[in-house]
Amino acid sequence: MSRDARWKALLDLLVEQGRLDVEEAATALDVSAATIRRDFDQLAEQQMLVRTRGGALVHGVSYELPLRYKTSRRAAEKRRISTAVAALISPGEAVGFTGGTTTTEVARALAARPDLATGSPALTVVTNALNIANELAIRPQFKIVVTGGVARPQSYELIGPLAGGVLGQITMDTAVLGVGAFDAVHGATAHDEDEAAINRLLCERAGRVVVAADSTKLGQRAFARICATEQVDTLVTDAAVSDEMADRFAEAGVEVIRA
CATH class of the missing domain: 1.10.10.10 (Winged helix-like DNA-binding domain superfamily/Winged helix DNA-binding domain)
Structure with a gap:
C-alpha cells in the first residue's frame, strides 16, 4: 500500500x-x-x-477531510449519482458547480456525454472550484466562468467578496450543489461558513437547485447553513437511502432521485 x-x-x-x-x-x-x-x-x-x-x-x-483525501470514499455511489445528475442537464444551459468530490464527478460525467461534444458552447459552466475549472477548461464544448476569490485549500474552492461579486452579476439555469450534510428540516449545510456563503449565492442565482449527495450525508447537519430545504428542487442520492428518509424530503417538496 x-x-x-x-x-x-x-x-x-x-x-x-x-x-x-x-x-x-x-x-x-x-x-x-x-x-x-x-x-x-x-x-x-x-x-x-x-x-x-x-x-x-x-x-x-x-x-472536514480535505478533498484530496476523499476521492476514493463511496466512489461507486458517487459515479452513479453523477451520471444521474448529468442526465438532468440540457444542452445550452448555464450550470453552476460548487466544489466537492461528487460535483467533480458530475462535471466529468457531463464531459463524457456525446451529445455535448459539439456546440459553441454546448454548456456554460460557472464554478468557484479550481479543480473543476481545470478539468473542463481544455474541452472546447464548455465555456468556463470562474468566480475569482481566495482559494480554500481543503476544497479547492474560491471564497470571499471577489467570488460573491462575480456571482451577483450572472444567472444560471441549474446549480449543482455539493454539501457537507442535507436534512429535510435544517436544509443543506457545509463545514465552512465562507464556503457556505458562496454556495448560498450560487443557489440564489440559479433557476433550479440540484443537490448531489450520497446517503451518508442525509439526515445530518454541518456547521454552516447553505440554504433551506424548500430552495432545493431535486436531490440525487444513492439507492441506500431509506424510504423514510426519501419521504421526508418528498414531503418538503424535494424531488428525490435514487441512482
Whole structure:
C-alpha cells in the first residue's frame, strides 16, 4: 500500500471512529506500529489530526477531510449519482458547480456525454472550484466562468467578496450543489461558513437547485447553513437511502432521485 493510499485509509477510519490508537490502526491496515506512528506525526504536522499519546483524534466535531483525501470514499455511489445528475442537464444551459468530490464527478460525467461534444458552447459552466475549472477548461464544448476569490485549500474552492461579486452579476439555469450534510428540516449545510456563503449565492442565482449527495450525508447537519430545504428542487442520492428518509424530503417538496 502506498503512503497516499494508507493516509486516505487512516483518515477515513479516523473520521468514522473519532479516535484511533496506533495498534488498532496498524492491525486494520496490516502495517507496523512504527509506520502508523510516523503517519500520525506527519498528518499532525499538516493539521489533519490531533496527535495523542498512543494515537490520534479528529480536529473537533465539524472535522472536514480535505478533498484530496476523499476521492476514493463511496466512489461507486458517487459515479452513479453523477451520471444521474448529468442526465438532468440540457444542452445550452448555464450550470453552476460548487466544489466537492461528487460535483467533480458530475462535471466529468457531463464531459463524457456525446451529445455535448459539439456546440459553441454546448454548456456554460460557472464554478468557484479550481479543480473543476481545470478539468473542463481544455474541452472546447464548455465555456468556463470562474468566480475569482481566495482559494480554500481543503476544497479547492474560491471564497470571499471577489467570488460573491462575480456571482451577483450572472444567472444560471441549474446549480449543482455539493454539501457537507442535507436534512429535510435544517436544509443543506457545509463545514465552512465562507464556503457556505458562496454556495448560498450560487443557489440564489440559479433557476433550479440540484443537490448531489450520497446517503451518508442525509439526515445530518454541518456547521454552516447553505440554504433551506424548500430552495432545493431535486436531490440525487444513492439507492441506500431509506424510504423514510426519501419521504421526508418528498414531503418538503424535494424531488428525490435514487441512482
